Amino acid sequence: MTNLDLEKTAACIRKGIVTAVHSAASGHPGGSLSAADIFTYLYFEEMNIDPKNPKMEDRDRLVLSKGHVAPGLYATLAQRGYFPVEDLKSLRHTGSYLQGHPDMKHIPGVDMSSGSLGQGLSVAVGMALAGKMKKKDYRVYAITGDGEIQEGQIWEAAMFAGHRKLDNLVVIVDNNNLQIDGAITDVCSPYPIDKKFEAFGFHVINIDGNNFDEIRAAFKEAGQTKGMPTAIIAKTVKGKGISFMENQAGWHGKAPNDEEYAIAMEELKKAGEALCQK
Amino acid sequence: MPEVKKIATRESYGNALVEIGKEKENLVVLDADLAAATKTGIFKKEFPDRHIDCGIAEANMTGIAAGMSTCGYVPFISTFAMFAAGRSFEQVRNSIGYPHLNVKIGATHAGISVGEDGATHQCNEDIALMREIPGMVVINPSDDIEAKAAVRAAYEHNGPVYLRFGRLAVPVINDNTEYKFEIGKGVVLKEGKDVTIFATGLCVCGALEAAEKLKEDGIDAEVVNIHTIKPIDRELVVKSATKTGKVVTAEEHSILGGLGSAVAEVLSEEAPTKMLRIGVQDVFGESGPAKELIAKYGLDGAGIYEKVKGFVK
Numbered sequence: 001m002t003n004l005d006l007e008k009t010a011a012c013i014r015k016g017i018v019t020a021v022h023s024a025a026s027g028h029p030g031g032s033l034s035a036a037d038i039f040t041y042l043y044f045e046e047m048n049i050d051p052k053n054p055k056m057e058d059r060d061r062l063v064l065s066k067g068h069v070a071p072g073l074y075a076t077l078a079q080r081g082y083f084p085v086e087d088l089k090s091l092r093h094t095g096s097y098l099q100g101h102p103d104m105k106h107i108p109g110v111d112m113s114s115g116s117l118g119q120g121l122s123v124a125v126g127m128a129l130a131g132k133m134k135k136k137d138y139r140v141y142a143i144t145g146d147g148e149i150q151e152g153q154i155w156e157a158a159m160f161a162g163h164r165k166l167d168n169l170v171v172i173v174d175n176n177n178l179q180i181d182g183a184i185t186d187v188c189s190p191y192p193i194d195k196k197f198e199a200f201g202f203h204v205i206n207i208d209g210n211n212f213d214e215i216r217a218a219f220k221e222a223g224q225t226k227g228m229p230t231a232i233i234a235k236t237v238k239g240k241g242i243s244f245m246e247n248q249a250g251w252h253g254k255a256p257n258d259e260e261y262a263i264a265m266e267e268l269k270k271a272g273e274a275l276c277q278k
Numbered sequence: 279m280p281e282v283k284k285i286a287t288r289e290s291y292g293n294a295l296v297e298i299g300k301e302k303e304n305l306v307v308l309d310a311d312l313a314a315a316t317k318t319g320i321f322k323k324e325f326p327d328r329h330i331d332c333g334i335a336e337a338n339m340t341g342i343a344a345g346m347s348t349c350g351y352v353p354f355i356s357t358f359a360m361f362a363a364g365r366s367f368e369q370v371r372n373s374i375g376y377p378h379l380n381v382k383i384g385a386t387h388a389g390i391s392v393g394e395d396g397a398t399h400q401c402n403e404d405i406a407l408m409r410e411i412p413g414m415v416v417i418n419p420s421d422d423i424e425a426k427a428a429v430r431a432a433y434e435h436n437g438p439v440y441l442r443f444g445r446l447a448v449p450v451i452n453d454n455t456e457y458k459f460e461i462g463k464g465v466v467l468k469e470g471k472d473v474t475i476f477a478t479g480l481c482v483c484g485a486l487e488a489a490e491k492l493k494e495d496g497i498d499a500e501v502v503n504i505h506t507i508k509p510i511d512r513e514l515v516v517k518s519a520t521k522t523g524k525v526v527t528a529e530e531h532s533i534l535g536g537l538g539s540a541v542a543e544v545l546s547e548e549a550p551t552k553m554l555r556i557g558v559q560d561v562f563g564e565s566g567p568a569k570e571l572i573a574k575y576g577l578d579g580a581g582i583y584e585k586v587k588g589f590v591k
Binding site for chain 2: 057061063103104105111112113115116118119120121122123124125126127128129130131133134152153156157159160163
């Protein structure tokens, strides 16, 4: 896919995110929107997957360790053809398979149930280790939040991944700098994130996580990195794409009301139209 | 009297893993720096490539096992009960229980029979914790033979299983040709008509000893081995309680949330019966030789005998 196609796809995914969260009247738009470009690149360019065969044995796997941004993952999976985009409107509704946090038992394309912060990276490490032991070529991706890495288990997992030289593992830290209680630097700073992962034996790449040139280059570099896992520290904008949500901690876990939803969709529509004129 | 063979069930765990590991290539064992104590060192020696030492990081080990299970492995996580069920409770619940992954938890050093290490390492709460997780099977074997059978049954069962093993060598009591292990099926070891003693783990042997002594007092006790706390054998619990009309539970675990609670839940719904729960009361353990502690907390044959006698009178 060209960058332009990726951008158009990401705009559709952002519409899906906002629509799902609006319909649920709850959920986490901020971090879903910041990671939307990474989701897009992974599922439309990087990963070896088959939406018609979600459990394909040798597929690449993704663990959404920051599971609260399920709307981002679901909108991407729907856009990729795992299930109807229309179903996004059932997010968090009683009886819907689209649970508030990823549920591998009921959602096609979800490789691991997640949501309790700090746990997903360990699971991704287990998948990567299994791949090494079985001599499989599949790769494993884990997306964590920058607030999430305050959890100690992340560093247990990082230590193990570095120790075992799991070069089939890529950790993407969605570094949007905000968590529920405010800026991560005010709450309990995890910086320097890159140096921490380096110290744990990772190859580290710092990028602008809302720029497809940089995202593409980073995943290429990760793929060529041997003998150590890769950590991509992706600087992103929380709420990216919706003017009033950008860089606002308040939009971490809040749904837009009808009026806000209309404005958000209009902004995304205009962004999409602008892309079409490129 | 001939010398009774004694083996710690943690030892049975290690041996069973080797045995099954020879047949099943997808069995892997994970440890958190306790391979010597959990007896998975035996497996490590035999299958070094299928033994993964995660270091002192139980939460991570639990997650790694979950990830490996999604790729076709059947991981056995091994550490002390305190850390398997206690430290990693939420990882077990959310990363294994909720997605119902095929991970087995081999928890050794359960209960006060840990001995000298004392209260910090004596987990009397694990059955209660694990029983709460939907879909989790909880097994507390009574001796070497049952422990080995339980490990195999756990391997064959599709879904999470919590296996509880002890540090102390305990008498082999199931050494007979009719012995058969089935998850969720209690075993009547001695029939009786005056009182039922439902026992689990190392208390099964004590319950049998107590029943022998009770005979001398004219009390005919039925002894039932409940090796599977969840799913509990409701039918057998109701049947035996209805027959004897008096029920005692005996476990090396807190009286809150373990076998006693599980039996009380069944009976209060289906056949209300007067009950006495023998176990660790609502207290922490302490340091001391295991045998002395078991006696001090009234969980040996003599302790069970005294309590049952007082209860039946």
